[in-house]
Amino acid sequence: MEWSTGYLGRMAVEAVDARPELELVGVFVSDPAKVGVDAGRLAGLGRDLGVIATDDRATLLALDPDAIVYTAETETRFMPAIEDFRGFLRAGIDVVASGPVLLQYPHGTLPEEMIAQLVDAAREGGATLHVNGIDPGFANDVLPLVMTSLSRRIDLIRVGEIADYSVYHQGETMRRLFGFGRSMDTLPPLLRPGMLAAGWGSVVRQLAAALEVTLDEPLVERHERLPADRDLSLLACEVPAGTQAALRFEVVGQVDGEDRIVLEHVTRTAVDQAPDWPRPDHGDGCYRIDILGEPAMRVEFTHHAEHGDHNESGMLVTAMRLVNAVEAVVAAEPGLVYAKDLPMITGRGLMRR
Known part of the structure; x- marks a missing residue:
């Protein structure tokens, strides 16, 4: 049904x-x-x-x-x-x-x-x-756990999304929750203490449970925001120059104060933003899994519809x-x-x- x-x-x-x-x-x-x-x-x-x-x-x-x-x-x-x-x-x-x-x-x-x-x-x-x-989901639970079956030693797992949200169609989410197009002086609801861990902490904790790792509590939250250097017209909302246009955040599981499992999102609203932030090896967006250890491994997962874009x-x-x-x-x-x-x-x- x-x-x-x-x-x-x-x-x-x-x-x-x-x-x-x-x-x-x-x-x-x-x-x-x-x-x-x-x-x-x-x-x-x-x-x-x-x-x-x-x-x-x-x-x-x-x-x-x-x-x-x-x-x-x-x-x-x-x-x-x-x-x-x-x-x-x-x-x-x-x-x-x-x-x-x-x-x-x-x-x-x-x-x-x-x-x-x-x-x-x-x-x-x-x-x-x-x-x-997919996220939370396959791209940051099943896929990285399958990759760990190839590991001899795991030092750090980093899973995340690198994405261009200029064609993302959820206006309420883009503007109200993420804060795109709003003043840099206003902290969007997503970045209030505890919100990132509430939304994506399940990813970090499931990976830890599967690997039988006991994490420090609480999970660590980090974020960066950048303003638009010009007026942008997105599918979901307008982003005037000087308002929030790019966001990078992490939800981190630590062991004895050291990062061990990291969920990261890098979100741009124009492909030329934040050139020093992570970028896909190919294309404009991907889900990326990095496993540091022996051996070190990286997988980038992308998708595209036959008759549409990556949103479809x-x-x-x-x-x-x-x-x-x-x-x-x-x-x-x-x-x-x-x-x-x-x-x-x-x-x-x-x-x-």
Whole structure:
């Protein structure tokens, strides 16, 4: 079952249809205009799938699906999403979800009693919850952990995103949360003490847990900001000269005061900004993993849509990571399951003639 048919949800519907072992049995929508529309039409497939979208939760849960792919917006409705999950899990329905990202690995970030409520609901229903995506997600949990299987000694792991956000389409996120286009005298909400660790600390803590490393507490937060040297007109907002135009931050896990696991984001709104900050080895943006030790290793992961840009493909790889994980999540023990615990997930069955 697909829960929500926004930009990501429409991709998830198509992804479910592409997986040979999955059958779409229901679709939840919150927009009244979508009620009664075939899921294939909502997903832009140009054909019917024989599944009609509805906003009737009871009707959908009565279908008794094995799993729900949950792509509804969660960052501004954290507690409603938690309540959704508890209800699904108690009903015995496995869930793979794109958020809230805190649940990618919530230990040390969320109160343990809140985590326990989800675990209790899962055990009551015999169901499993898995939250993942690309960042936080595959690019900074699965990919670096796979690389560590080649290590003899690990001194430092650095994972992160280097990106040009000039074509990023989320205006509210760009301006209000990140502070782009706002005065350099105003500290954006993202950079208030504890916020970076709340958003990305799960990445650092999951890597530490997988490597059996005990980190110092609290995690360390660092950031730099740079103003625009000229007026910029972005897809999401305007950035007048002198206002914030570039941001670099780190969330750091230390051991005895020494950096060991670093989550880094380097965000520009013009490709010529901050020439001394990290840049991709190729192209304008990437996810990068650096492992210092023996041997030293670097991987840069990029993506691009067949008929669009990296923003579209970023949504697509998120949707596919979730949908392709459904079978493994259904097979997992009841509770919360994390990327570090799942078996290898592949695109089995997706190579076509």
